[in-house]
Amino acid sequence: MRQNDPGYQNPDNHTETDTEGLNQNKQGTGDGIQTDWSGKRAEESGENSVQKDSRRRRSLLSRVHIRKIDLNPQSPGEEEEEAGGRRNTELVAVTYFFIVLLLLLTVWIGYLEIFKRDDLNSNINNTKKAGTSGNVIRGSILTGDGTVLASTSIDGDGNETRSYPYSNIFAHVIGYASNGSAGLEAEENYDLMSSHTSLLSQIQSKDDGKKVQGDNVIVTLNPSLQQTAYYALGSYKGAVVVMEPDSGKILAMVSKPDFDPNTISTQWENLVADSSSGVLLNRATQGLYPPGSTFKMLTTLAYLREHPSDYTQFSWDCTGSLSRGDVTITCYHGEQHGQEDLTAAFRNSCNTAFADIGLNLKDNALRNVAEDFLFNSKLPTDIQSSQSVFKLTKNSSDGEKMTTAIGQGDTLVTPLHMAMVTSTIANGGIMMRPYLVDQIKSSEGDTVSKNNPSIYKKLMTPDEAQTITQFMEATVTSGTAQALSGAGYSVAGKTGSAEHDIDGGGTGTHSWFCGFSNVDDPDIVVAVIAEDAGTGSAVAVPIAKQIFDAYYGG
Numbered sequence: 001m002r003q004n005d006p007g008y009q010n011p012d013n014h015t016e017t018d019t020e021g022l023n024q025n026k027q028g029t030g031d032g033i034q035t036d037w038s039g040k041r042a043e044e045s046g047e048n049s050v051q052k053d054s055r056r057r058r059s060l061l062s063r064v065h066i067r068k069i070d071l072n073p074q075s076p077g078e079e080e081e082e083a084g085g086r087r088n089t090e091l092v093a094v095t096y097f098f099i100v101l102l103l104l105l106t107v108w109i110g111y112l113e114i115f116k117r118d119d120l121n122s123n124i125n126n127t128k129k130a131g132t133s134g135n136v137i138r139g140s141i142l143t144g145d146g147t148v149l150a151s152t153s154i155d156g157d158g159n160e161t162r163s164y165p166y167s168n169i170f171a172h173v174i175g176y177a178s179n180g181s182a183g184l185e186a187e188e189n190y191d192l193m194s195s196h197t198s199l200l201s202q203i204q205s206k207d208d209g210k211k212v213q214g215d216n217v218i219v220t221l222n223p224s225l226q227q228t229a230y231y232a233l234g235s236y237k238g239a240v241v242v243m244e245p246d247s248g249k250i251l252a253m254v255s256k257p258d259f260d261p262n263t264i265s266t267q268w269e270n271l272v273a274d275s276s277s278g279v280l281l282n283r284a285t286q287g288l289y290p291p292g293s294t295f296k297m298l299t300t301l302a303y304l305r306e307h308p309s310d311y312t313q314f315s316w317d318c319t320g321s322l323s324r325g326d327v328t329i330t331c332y333h334g335e336q337h338g339q340e341d342l343t344a345a346f347r348n349s350c351n352t353a354f355a356d357i358g359l360n361l362k363d364n365a366l367r368n369v370a371e372d373f374l375f376n377s378k379l380p381t382d383i384q385s386s387q388s389v390f391k392l393t394k395n396s397s398d399g400e401k402m403t404t405a406i407g408q409g410d411t412l413v414t415p416l417h418m419a420m421v422t423s424t425i426a427n428g429g430i431m432m433r434p435y436l437v438d439q440i441k442s443s444e445g446d447t448v449s450k451n452n453p454s455i456y457k458k459l460m461t462p463d464e465a466q467t468i469t470q471f472m473e474a475t476v477t478s479g480t481a482q483a484l485s486g487a488g489y490s491v492a493g494k495t496g497s498a499e500h501d502i503d504g505g506g507t508g509t510h511s512w513f514c515g516f517s518n519v520d521d522p523d524i525v526v527a528v529i530a531e532d533a534g535t536g537s538a539v540a541v542p543i544a545k546q547i548f549d550a551y552y553g554g
């Protein structure tokens, strides 16, 4: 009967003898069926029970197969077979259970990889990183259009080289990652050395003994504007910042003197030794300068707040100088501006008029405005920057009040900060947080995290912003920034000629311009400082014009 039982017909057409052997064995041991498909006969009869148990375990799966189909109720050893059958059924169930579990797990991982990868990558609780710098190739820094600003290549021996295709042009803002680190290379080090490549490629890299590719940092910088700003500043020491007032995106950030980050290692000793020029300093974010007349934007705001309904009645007769005690304020080059309203005083950048405003503002009025605008505070940004300084108090002397009101005295500001002040005016009174990193992407292009425009604070009413904008427009149409009028775009701005003491005696004059274009719906803010270059009108304004021209395709 067993010979007729198809359950004993193994796939390789084993002989009847084999089957008998199986029968014999089974009969002798109860459930000791050996699925010895090789055809060995029942030498097993001579085995002890331990050996048999061992063989039973080895042939577990085959036994399951046999038991499942051995349903003949007339077989000898029936009770044992039933017990064995129950166990086999349980084993089948457990096996199927694990197979189903495995399938579900596979489907789930597939689902996460394909559909939920972005969500997982950007989840702050996700610590799935390839780990330390030892097994990650430093990611690239790119602009939104894919222009590579920094990348790492590997030669056949596994040596890594960090390259900066634009050499000096992005030197300070991108920074460097050898001999210490600076700029975005320092600020974004964690992201550049983290990897969110797919699980599969991480496993593959591990199997191949290769490093995984780090994440890429996508910046807000505009390569074309950056180059224009770089060449426009020419050989002057100084800085340029270009930003979008309504988003806070930094489009260009230049600092000079500069260096080539490709040769930072070989040039390091020279760069560090040259302490007088501060070549490694990013002047845009860390350079502290007297704001000069650009500060009159804030002095004007303080005045507007004390005279909200009668500022149009402002009247001043400029004789070219104003003295209190031993301090004398003069208008630039001894100019006498004569009778002025507030608009005229602003567009002429009349020092005596603003010195008089400074004398008459209530205690702490100018300080409150300055501190609202983040003087003496850390700027609300991830961009590492120096803290601007404002020292005037209600106990300050008249001389200090006058000099501070015209942007001299002890006040110091970074170009980035002045760009933020100007952006606040351009943006109807709302200061946005400036940022350089648009998003982090895995090397496969998946978004890991994204920065969105973020409001720092509403610092002025729309009316205040509008009034100061009108004064800044007058500065362009008939004041100190006239070189910007008549272009195919509108500009509102303020110049500055900031005097400062020079080491070793004498005074120098930094050339400032801060302004924005397309006044009704501002596009970009440009802040320029050229050290010891003279008046804002002569140098900073033409530099800004090149940038506006480039932006509008001129």
Ligand SMILES: [Zn+2]
Binding pocket: 318, 319, 320, 331, 335, 336, 337, 338, 348, 349, 350, 351, 352, 353
């Ligand atoms: Zn004047």
